[in-house]
Amino acid sequence: MNYLEFEVIWGVNNIYSILELNSKLIYEGIFKGKVLETGCKEYSPLVPGDIVLGYIYSSRKVYIDKRLSRKNILWRYNKKADLRQTIVSNIDNVLIVSSANFPEMKNFFIDRVLVVAEEQNIVPIIVINKIDKGISQKAQEFSEIYENLGYKVLKTSVKTSEGIKEVKEVLKNSRTSFIGQSGVGKSSLINLIDSRASQSVNEISHKYSRGKHTTVYSISFHSESGIIVDTPGIKEFGIETLPFENLKYYFKEFENFASFCKYKSCLHVSEPYCSVTSSLDNGISKLRYESYLKILSELKNYKNYAR
Ligand SMILES: Nc1nc2c(ncn2[C@@H]2O[C@H](COP(=O)(O)OP(=O)(O)OP(=O)(O)O)[C@@H](O)[C@H]2O)c(=O)[nH]1
Numbered sequence: 001m002n003y004l005e006f007e008v009i010w011g012v013n014n015i016y017s018i019l020e021l022n023s024k025l026i027y028e029g030i031f032k033g034k035v036l037e038t039g040c041k042e043y044s045p046l047v048p049g050d051i052v053l054g055y056i057y058s059s060r061k062v063y064i065d066k067r068l069s070r071k072n073i074l075w076r077y078n079k080k081a082d083l084r085q086t087i088v089s090n091i092d093n094v095l096i097v098s099s100a101n102f103p104e105m106k107n108f109f110i111d112r113v114l115v116v117a118e119e120q121n122i123v124p125i126i127v128i129n130k131i132d133k134g135i136s137q138k139a140q141e142f143s144e145i146y147e148n149l150g151y152k153v154l155k156t157s158v159k160t161s162e163g164i165k166e167v168k169e170v171l172k173n174s175r176t177s178f179i180g181q182s183g184v185g186k187s188s189l190i191n192l193i194d195s196r197a198s199q200s201v202n203e204i205s206h207k208y209s210r211g212k213h214t215t216v217y218s219i220s221f222h223s224e225s226g227i228i229v230d231t232p233g234i235k236e237f238g239i240e241t242l243p244f245e246n247l248k249y250y251f252k253e254f255e256n257f258a259s260f261c262k263y264k265s266c267l268h269v270s271e272p273y274c275s276v277t278s279s280l281d282n283g284i285s286k287l288r289y290e291s292y293l294k295i296l297s298e299l300k301n302y303k304n305y306a307r
């Protein structure tokens with residue numbers, strides 16, 4: 001059998017649209033067995049960005065045999081399934097899109113995605129879209145906080161094209177996933193960057209959501225500006241399965257202070273001689289610290305530990 005490498009573009013009901021990497025032809029891929037053996041229980045065994053090995057068994061149809069190891073994953077906790085769910089894999093950047101006004105920016109959402117990005121070595125970029133409608137005080141305040149932390153913050157508008165050049169700069173020669181709440185303008189931004197990309201997103205969305213514009217499945221697209229992955233709007237980006245001892249490492253502003261805490265194991269909560277808590281509003285943003293405490297309290301193994 002002649003095994004080839006394919007890249008997963010999108011999929012639903014265990015039928016995947018996969019791209020043969022040499023010919024750039026799209027095939028329909030299914031598992032030869034009932035499931036894909038990956039060695040652990042997973043919510044979504046294949047996501048856009050995955051590289052699989054398979055062989056062509058009839059014209060444009062492929063049996064998928066194996067998933068190659070992933071460089072990284074953008075994941076979240078799926079409450080319903082009580083499992084970690086991979087959204088997309090093997091990405092360089094994640095564009096965390098929110099709206100400058102409506103729907104109101106959710107900083108906890110952004111902070112959780114930032115944690116996963118730091119954990120997985122994905123470069124996060126914060127996009128504040130719909131800037132043509134003005135910017136809320138909250139969005140402005142947080143854009144400054146994130147900028148001070150050293151994260152790239154782009155203010156964009158699909159209406160006026162403000163900031164689009166900067167978004168394209170990020171996408172260049174890389175694989176970038178857009179993520180954010182529903183209605184913040186992820187697909188609109190992608191449409192403006194590459195209308196062919198948005199066409200395939202829309203075709204699928206129309207087919208599966210009876211005409212609504214909202215994106216229903218994650219899909220990746222090889223555009224001239226880079227590889228773009230659009231994802232459906234996410235209401236809750238939970239990270240409950242993250243080990244609590246690690247969370248502090250993903251708030252990068254703690255790094256310079258943590259070495260001055262008395263205890264190496266300091267979680268910066270209520271320990272004595274904690275350099276992080278004594279630097280609030282003096283090097284550490286109170287709002288980000290509040291976010292840290294909130295996220296920490298949500299983590300499954302912290303709940304058991306703190307009991
Ligand atoms: N004023 C203004 N409206 C925008 C802008 N970008 C998007 N919109 C509007 O916001 C609405 C939602 O845009 P979408 O691109 O579908 O949002 P999305 O993030 O892809 O939403 P989901 O697919 O549901 O996750 C549409 O009515 C857009 O026309 C912008 O920069 N300015």
Ligand SMILES: [Mg+2]
Pocket residue numbers: 186187188213214215230231232233
């Ligand atoms: Mg969309």
Ligand SMILES: [Zn+2]
Pocket residue numbers: 258261266267268269271273274275276277
């Ligand atoms: Zn401390």
